[in-house]
Amino acid sequence: MKDLLNAAEMKAVDKRSIEEYGIPSLVLMERAALEVVKRAGELLEPGLSGNEALEYGPGRERLLKERKRKTVWAVCGFGNNGADGAAAARMLTLQGFSSVILLPSQEGKRSRELEVQLSVAEKLGIPILTLGDLLPEACDLIIDAVFGIGLSRPVEGVYKELIGLMEEKRQRELVPVAAVDMPSGISSDTGAVMGCAVKADVTVTFGMRKVGQALFPGREYCGRLFVEDVGFVPEDPEQAGEHVHAHGPEDLMEIPRRRADSHKGTYGKILVIAGAKNMAGAAYFSALAAYRTGAGLVKIMTVEENRSVIQERLPEAVLSSFDPQWASEEPGEFKEYIRSQTGWADAIVLGPGLGQEEYARTLVEAVLSDAYVPIVMDADAVNLAARYPYLKGYFTENIILTPHVLEFSRLTEKPVEEIKEDPLAAAREFSDQYGVTCVLKDAATVTARKDGKLFINLSGSPAMAKGGSGDVLTGVIAGLLAMGMDDCEAASLGVYVHGLAGEAAEKKYGVHSVLAGELAGCIGEVVNGNV
Numbered sequence: 001m002k003d004l005l006n007a008a009e010m011k012a013v014d015k016r017s018i019e020e021y022g023i024p025s026l027v028l029m030e031r032a033a034l035e036v037v038k039r040a041g042e043l044l045e046p047g048l049s050g051n052e053a054l055e056y057g058p059g060r061e062r063l064l065k066e067r068k069r070k071t072v073w074a075v076c077g078f079g080n081n082g083a084d085g086a087a088a089a090r091m092l093t094l095q096g097f098s099s100v101i102l103l104p105s106q107e108g109k110r111s112r113e114l115e116v117q118l119s120v121a122e123k124l125g126i127p128i129l130t131l132g133d134l135l136p137e138a139c140d141l142i143i144d145a146v147f148g149i150g151l152s153r154p155v156e157g158v159y160k161e162l163i164g165l166m167e168e169k170r171q172r173e174l175v176p177v178a179a180v181d182m183p184s185g186i187s188s189d190t191g192a193v194m195g196c197a198v199k200a201d202v203t204v205t206f207g208m209r210k211v212g213q214a215l216f217p218g219r220e221y222c223g224r225l226f227v228e229d230v231g232f233v234p235e236d237p238e239q240a241g242e243h244v245h246a247h248g249p250e251d252l253m254e255i256p257r258r259r260a261d262s263h264k265g266t267y268g269k270i271l272v273i274a275g276a277k278n279m280a281g282a283a284y285f286s287a288l289a290a291y292r293t294g295a296g297l298v299k300i301m302t303v304e305e306n307r308s309v310i311q312e313r314l315p316e317a318v319l320s321s322f323d324p325q326w327a328s329e330e331p332g333e334f335k336e337y338i339r340s341q342t343g344w345a346d347a348i349v350l351g352p353g354l355g356q357e358e359y360a361r362t363l364v365e366a367v368l369s370d371a372y373v374p375i376v377m378d379a380d381a382v383n384l385a386a387r388y389p390y391l392k393g394y395f396t397e398n399i400i401l402t403p404h405v406l407e408f409s410r411l412t413e414k415p416v417e418e419i420k421e422d423p424l425a426a427a428r429e430f431s432d433q434y435g436v437t438c439v440l441k442d443a444a445t446v447t448a449r450k451d452g453k454l455f456i457n458l459s460g461s462p463a464m465a466k467g468g469s470g471d472v473l474t475g476v477i478a479g480l481l482a483m484g485m486d487d488c489e490a491a492s493l494g495v496y497v498h499g500l501a502g503e504a505a506e507k508k509y510g511v512h513s514v515l516a517g518e519l520a521g522c523i524g525e526v527v528n529g530n531v
C-alpha cells in the first residue's frame with residue numbers, strides 16, 4: 001500500500017526536510033533535476049543516463065557534435081519547479097546538448113533557488129528568453145517546468161501562452177515533453193485541468209506520488225510517471241495525518257492462502273441475488289468471479305427463466321430460482337423464502353442485472369432489512385435505492401456499495417460533473433453519511449471505506465469499459481469476503497485485483513476485445529500470484 005499526497009502534504013515533507021533537518025534546498029533540487037535529466041535524456045538519446053560522465057577521448061568530440069544539434073527548451077515558471085527545469089537545462093548543456101530557458105518574462109518575483117539556477121545558466125551561456133524574443137526554430141525536447149505542486153489557481157495570461165506553445169509544439173511537431181513533478185496546469189490535489197495544461201510523455205515526480213497523478217484527467221496528462229527519491233526525510237508517522245492510499249502488488253499477499261486441510265466450507269458461502277429475465281449473464285459473471293477469486297460455495301438466486309442457461313454455463317453454482325409473481329401473490333411467503341436464503345450466506349451480492357420491477361424492490365428491501373452479513377450492493381439494487389430513497393434508511397455498516405458515477409449521481413442527486421470534479425470528497429461524504437463502504441467506479445475508481453480510509457485504484461485497463469465488468473467486480477469482492485478478508489479490505493483490494501485482471505486480460509485478448517467472462521478468467525492469474 002502506498003500513500004498519495006496532496007500539495008499541502010508534499011510541501012510539509014519538503015519543509016521538514018529543509019527546515020527541521022537542514023538538508024539544503026539546492027541539494028534536493030540537484031537530485032530532482034538529475035532524475036529529470038535521466039528520463040528526458042532517454043527521449044533525446046536512447047540509453048542516455050543523467051550521471052554518466054563524458055569521458056575524454058576521440059569519441060567525446062563526435063558525440064558532442066551530434067548532441068549540439070539537438071535543442072532542448074526548458075520552459076520554466078518563477079518558482080522552484082522552474083528552478084528544477086533550469087537546473088536540468090544546465091545539466092543537459094553540460095552533456096553537450098543545446099538548451100534554452102524560456103521564462104514568462106524577464107521581470108517578476110522569482111524564488112531564491114531559481115535566481116541561483118539562472119545565474120549559473122547565464123554563466124554557461126544558456127540563452128534565457130521570453131515569448132517576445134526570437135525563439136530557436138529547432139526543438140527536440142521540451143522540459144515542462146512552469147508549475148509543480150505550487151499551482152494554486154487557474155492558468156491565465158502569459159502562463160496560458162507558454163502552455164499553449166508547448167502543446168502546439170507537441171501536437172504539430174511531435175516534440176516529446178518531459179514534465180517536472182506535475183504536468184503544468186494539473187492540480188496536484190484533484191487531477192483537474194486548471195484552465196489549460198501540458199500533456200506530457202513522461203512526468204518525473206519527487207518523493208511521493210501525488211493524488212492528482214492518480215485521478216483523471218491528471219493521470220492521463222502525466223504520460224509515463226516516474227516516482228523518484230530525491231532525499232526527502234520521511235514524515236513523522238506520529239504527526240502525519242491520514243493520507244489517501246493506493247494498493248500495490250505487495251498487498252496481494254494479504255489474500256488468505258488456501259490451507260492444506262481445508263474444505264469448501266472453509267471458504268465461505270456466497271449468495272448472488274441477480275439477473276432479471278434475460279439478464280442471466282450478470283448473475284453468471286458475478287458468480288464465476290466469486291468462484292475464481294476463491295469462494296468455496298456460490299449460490300445464485302434468480303428468476304426461473306434463467307435456470308437452464310446458468311446451469312449450463314456454471315454447473316458449479318447452486319441455483320435457487322423463483323417466479324416473480326410469487327412476490328405479489330404471496331408476499332409473506334416470498335419474504336420468508338428470501339430470509340431462508342440470506343440466512344444461509346456468509347456474504348451476499350445484491351443487484352447485478354436485477355431489474356427494477358416491483359418484485360426486485362421487495363427483494364432488495366427484504367435483504368437489506370434481514371441480512372447481517374456483508375452485502376455487496378450494485379447496479380439495480382443501487383438504482384432502486386435511488387428511486388425509492390426510503391431504502392437508504394436500511395444502509396448500515398455491513399453494506400459495500402459499488403455504483404458507477406452515473407448510478408452514484410442518481411443515488412446522491414448530485415450532478416455527474418460535480419462528482420467527477422472531486423470524487424474523493426463525494427465518496428467520502430456518502431460513506432460518512434451512511435456508515436457504509438462506497439466504491440465509486442470510474443476510470444480511476446475511488447473507495448471510501450467505512451473505517452475512514454480513502455483509496456484510489458491504480459490498476460486497470462480501458463479494455464474493462466464493457467458490459468459485465470461491474471458484475472465481475474461484485475464477485476471479486478464477494479470472493480475475498482468468502483476467503484475471510486475484512487469487508488473494508490475486500491472492497492478496496494477487490495477493486496485492485498479486478499483492475500489487475502483487466503490488465504492481464506488486455507494482454508491476452510487485446511484492448512478492444514476482452515469479454516467479461518475472459519476478465520473473470522484472468523482473476524486466477526492475479527490471486528494465484530502470477531501477475
Ligand SMILES: NC(=O)C1=CN([C@@H]2O[C@H](COP(=O)(O)OP(=O)(O)OC[C@H]3O[C@@H](n4cnc5c(N)ncnc54)[C@H](OP(=O)(O)O)[C@@H]3O)[C@@H](O)[C@H]2O)[C@@H](O)CC1
Binds near residue numbers: 111146152180181
Ligand atoms: N527544495 C525544494 O523546495 C524542492 C522543490 N521542488 C520543486 O519545487 C516545486 C514547488 O515549487 P514552488 O512551491 O515554488 O511552486 P511552483 O509549482 O514552482 O509554482 C510557482 C509559483 O507559481 C505561483 N502560481 C500558482 N498558480 C499560479 C497561476 N495559476 N498563475 C500564475 N502563478 C501561479 C505561485 O506563487 P504565488 O503567485 O501564489 O505567490 C507558486 O508559488 C515542486 O513541484 C518541485 O518541482 C523539487 O526541486 C524538490 C526540492
Ligand SMILES: [K+]
Binds near residue numbers: 147148
Ligand atoms: K511542471
